[in-house]
Amino acid sequence: MELLPRRPGEFGSARYWDRFFRQRGSCPFEWYGAFPELCPLLRKYLRPRDKVLVVGCGNSELSEQMYDTGMCEDIVNIDISDPVIRQMRERSGSRRPRMSYLLMDMLQMDFPDAHFQVVLDKGTLDAVLTDEEEATLAKVDRMFAEISRVLQVGGRYLCISLAQAHVLKKAVEYFSQQGWVVRIHQMAGSGDKQQFVLPVFVYVMTKFRKIPGSAPQILEICSEEQEKPMRVESAEQLVGAVKDRQHYALLCSQLSKTPCREQVSLDLCDKESGRPRYTLHVVDSPSVKPSRENHFAIFIIPQGRETEWLFGTEEGRRQLATSAGFGRLVTVALHREQHYEGMAGIQAELSGKVMELAPQGLPARQQVPFLSVGGDIGVRAVRHRDSSSLSGDFVVEDVKGDGSCYFRRLIFLHNRNVVQSEARLLAPVPLLGQKKRRKDKKKPSPTEPPTAIDKSYLCCEHHKAMVAGLCLLGNPEALPGTPLEVLVVGLGGGSLPLFVHEYFSQAHVAVVEIDPSMLEVATRWFGFSQSERMQVHISDGLDYVAKLAAEAPAKFDAVMFDVDSKDLTVGMSCPPPAFVEKPFLEKVKIILKPQGVFVLNLVCRDSQLKESVLGTLREVFPLLYTRRIEGEVNEILFCQPSPEVQQEPRELGARARALEGALRRPGRPWDSSYVLADMVQAVSIL
Structure with a gap:
């Protein structure tokens, strides 16, 4: 501890470094990054004939190792500490005749302009830029100006750093x-988690003549496993990309030491x-007693199934x-519009990365199992x-889906794990990645809608x-043959109004949708159509009511x-708050017939x-039933x-069975999983 400065500013003091190296002795001090880890990158940017300047060399072995391996020999090392320069001269002596050590301040160097092809800095910038x-x-600024002055055009400034945000910026x-x-x-x-939790970065600044005017900046980042750099548009994005990698390294370090109480x-x-390819969730099961076989597993979620309750929710x-029986399970969701080479390819791609998330105590060389459902990665095609x-x-x-069923889904990408609307395909078109057995010009192309949508299918519980509430x-x-006036606020893919229109033959359905794009999507892709009994009104639901x-x-x-909120900060994603304010609810009550029913899909995570x-709602409507959806936040x-029209839950069950019997007519399809009585028998009266 006595080697540490009393205040950060001492890092720039010659007196401090003189004391540091006297007390340190001849033992080399490496700030970060040993030569074996740095060597592959240094070989990319150093040529044997380059004249190299190492600023703030200290007593690091880096220059000696570069010289001894033949990477380059014309190396000048400078430092402000006289003891360390004398120590390094003695250490190299006549063994490295082309390498020199000079006592010099990098803020005011004696070298002529454009004297070097490379300036190498290992931790010196971090030591100077303490605040x-x-x-x-x-x-x-003086340090950078001097480095720029002594570098040739086309020369490189290589700065090895922990990339604190203010330093990198x-x-x-x-x-x-x-x-x-x-x-x-x-x-x-290097696997040495004791010295530095955060990763080491190397800034490679290549000198070009400044072009007058607004020349585009060239900013790139290259991760450890990348061969090709990724271009970014601004300094802020570059700093943000580095920060993301630091956060990941810190997260891996924490996960390797302690179980995570919350899912990561x-x-x-x-x-x-640079687009997301996999989304990982780390789930620890405290109830599982770890053994050699059940420490850790990876679960690959087949494409298209990441929205299911089992895979798409924390619970x-x-x-x-818990059911898989592993102390730690990492679930892996595959992103849309990414190409995957089957399960074996995914395992090969992920093997190294997911091991960074392994829990403490995982036996050495333990083979980690990859789990999934059905043995394949599923099929998904963006239409x-x-x-x-x-x-x-x-x-x-x-x-x-399971078996031979295919589904069409509408997904809002701001909430990509929630299915906004879904339809079951009666005659699915070939999905991308599937080979056709024979050419058939009559079959639709992969960009065309299906030949038919199953209008009996309601995807959402x-x-x-909501239909059972009728x-x-x-x-x-x-009721199925009784004239009804129904107002549906929120179209989506149109499955709810489409079902009411099809199964209640005398119903006139008015649909209100604020987004004209949704009407186009529902019509083109989900089998929705307007008719004399089905009309869509493009309007704000508040204004229309x-x-x-x-x-x-x-x-x-x-x-x-059934209208979602675009504001995800209020703790209620359906409906928007204005739809449940008392003045508006009173307007809803006005447009209802005395014996009518107002059905609301409520999704609210904020208990208060x-x-x-x-x-x-109780202030406006004297009679209020509620039905929770099992496994979901939704409450109907x-x-x-x-x-006066109050019904007991048992009576509602009998009414629902009677309604289902009337809806299930001979020759008309009916989803066997849909039991109306089950939908209303679990209601409670508020």
Whole structure:
């Protein structure tokens, strides 16, 4: 501890380093990065004939090892500490005649302009740039100016650093503004977790003549496993990319020491594009007693199944890890629009990386099992990608489910693990990556919609519950043929209004959708169509309901809200908060018939906010039923303006069975997994 300075500023003091090296003695002091780890990178940027300047050389063995391996011999080492320069002269002596050690301040060097091809700095910048005080920054500017002066055009400044944010930002901004090419390399770790948890980086600044005007900056980052650098657009992005890698290294260090109480999520990105390729979740199971065989496993989620409850929620993944019987399970989700070479290719690609997430106590050379469902990586094909000002980026994709079923999904990419809408394909088109047995020009191309959508299919449990709530209206046995006025706010892929339209033959369905892009998507990709009984109104649901309340009171038998919120900060993702404020709910009550029902899909993770919403609903609607969706956050609320029509849950079950019997007509398809009575028997009255 006595070797450490009393304050950071002493790192720039010759007196401090004189004392440091006297007390250190002849034992070499390596700031970070031993020669074996640095050697592959140094060989890329050093040529045997280069004249090399090492600033702040200390008593590091790096120059000696570069000389002895023949990497380069014309090396000049400088330092401000006289004891260390004398020590290094004695150590090299006549054994390295072309290498010299000079007592010199790098802020005011005696070398002529353009004297060197390479300036090498191992930790010196980190030692000088200890803070962002004005005097410190001025000293660094002088250091950079001197390095620039003594380097030839085309020369390289190689700076080995831990890349603290303020150090990296200063170096990148200075040299990029001078028109230099800036490239950051992350060094491969040595496995020595005791010395440095954070990875070591090498800044490679290549000198070019500054071009007048606004020449584009060339900024690149190259991870330890990358051959090809990745270009970034700004210094801020470059600093952010380094920060992400430091966070990952810190995370790996923490996970190797202690179990994680909360699930940890991280993305592994594609080497070429920089886009996320895998999303990993680390799940520890305290209830599992570790043995040699069950310390650690990797679970590959087949494409298209990452949205399922078991894989897409914290509770589901926790259950998966426990049932798998491993102390730590890492689930791996595969990103859309990435190409994967089968399960074996994924295992080979991930083997090295996932081992960095292994728990403490994993036996040496322990083979870690890769697990999955069904033995393959699944099938997923993006059919359509677009963006709207209201919904953001979204995709339409086809996936293969269990058995021979294929599904079409709408995904909003701001919430990529949630299926916004889903349809089952009756005649699925060939998915990308599947070989056709024979050429057939009559078959649709992979970019065309399917020949048919299964209109009997409701993908969401909350949609099933919402339809089941219609049993609260009139005689359930006659309901499918009874004239009904239904308002649905929120279109998505259109499966909910499409089902009501198909199975309630006399129903007139009005759909309100704020985003015109969704009407186009539903029509082109999900089999939705308008008719005399089905009309879509492109409007804000708030405005449309307010207009109806003024013009057409008591118009609707049923009003259904299934509209998501774009604001993810309020703890309620469905509906937007304005849809459950009392003045608006009173307008909803106005447009309902006295015996009608208002059905609301509520998704709220904030318990206090949820209680507030329920309290407001009770103030407006005298009769309120609730149905929780098992395994999901969704809660379906059935609200009626008249308390006289209250039904007990047992009576609701009988009404639902009668309604299902009337809907299941001969010759009309029906999803056998859909039991209306199950949807309402679990309701409770608030």
